[in-house]
Amino acid sequence: MSRARVCLTVDFDGVSSWIHSFDEADSPTNLSRGLFGVDVGAPRLLDLFDEHGVETTWFVPGHTIDSFPEAVDEVWTAGHDIQHHGWSHTRPGTYPDAAAERDDIERGIESIESLTGRAPSGYRSPSWDFSANTLSLLEEFDFEWDSSQMGREFRPYRLRTGWQAPADAPYDRGSETDLVEVPVSWQRDDFPAFAFNRERGYANETEIFETWESQFEWMYRNVDDGVYVLTMHPQIMGYGHRLERLNALVESMAAHSDVEFTTVDDVATTG
Known part of the structure; x- marks a missing residue:
């Protein structure tokens, strides 16, 4: 049994975050940052993961799948897991109603199914945001897990429904x-x-990067079967100098013989 598990995760937003979260659809410069992630950053990350022989989890908006199908297919063909990240990269809390959020989730499922041939089991919300309706919608669409919240540091737990946060109680x-x-x-x-x-x-x-490594080392020493989740974006992590540092971080983690690199789905389904 491994002492610790590491989930390297990638939010492959492409241009969707600039269009749907940051309202930058008319900014060619910011859109080009997303295109760098598609054309340069993602292939570089795939090469690094292949070099280390690790399977990773990519959370991909349907907009990215529909806009850049060949780039996302390279992720899938390389053996990495593809999970739900909305169709648009719209913060759930900004939807006008449950119907609009439901339509976006359903459209994202359809995009993933068209690429992979199977429905996603997991969800990561854009900008790690939930609306009052998100949890019930995930249950409606038979999702098994989420990776958007922060109620623990290095241990999975169960999401809760029916919670209340009144200001006067x-x-x-x-x-x-x-x-x-x-x-x-x-x-x-x-x-x-x-x-x-x-x-x-x-x-x-x-x-x-030193902080990321120190967080891992603390978890390794203090948390039995801890789960370390690192979140990356190709348009951010895909620069050469950062990839060198990422490579060193992965090597440092892999130097522990009892550390396993795995997918979020594996963690969620095996406990």
């Missing part, structure tokens, strides 16, 4: 559902760390 956790949550963290996501921000400027990239 105690918080009510609600009751557990059958949906497994494989938690994420903004602390292990390349987009907030590295995406250029005019107000912040550039991040200290060496420090970020």
Whole structure:
């Protein structure tokens, strides 16, 4: 049995995040950042994963599948798992009603089925956002797990329904559902760390990678059968200097003989 499991995950947003989340459909420069991820970043990540012989999980909006089918097919053909990330990269909390969110989820399922021949078992919400309707919609469409929330650090848990958060009364956790949550963290996501921000400027990239490694090492020492989820975006991680650092991070993790690289679906279904 492995001491720890590592899930390398990729949000293959393409241009959809700029169109649907950031309202940048008329910005050729920002759209080109997404195109870099499709044309350059994704192939580079696939080469790195192939070099290490690891299977990874790619959360792909249907918009990316429909816009760049050959690029997404390369991910699937290389043996990586493809799971749901909306059709559009629209934050669930911004939908006007449940029907609009349902239509987007259903359309995303159809795009994945057209590529892979099977329905997705897992979901990651755009921008890690849920609406009041998201959980019930995931149950309606028979999803088995989610990877968008942050109620634990390195352990899967069950999502809850019927919770209440009134401002003038105690918080009510609600009751557990059958949906497994494989938690994420903004602390292990390349987009907030590295995406250029005019107000912040550039991040200290060496420090970020060192933090990711120290988080893994803490988990390895302190959490039996811990699950470490790293979230990457081809348009962010796909630059040469970052790939070198990512390669070193993967090598450091793989140096532990009892660490297993696996998919989020495997974690969710095997416990």
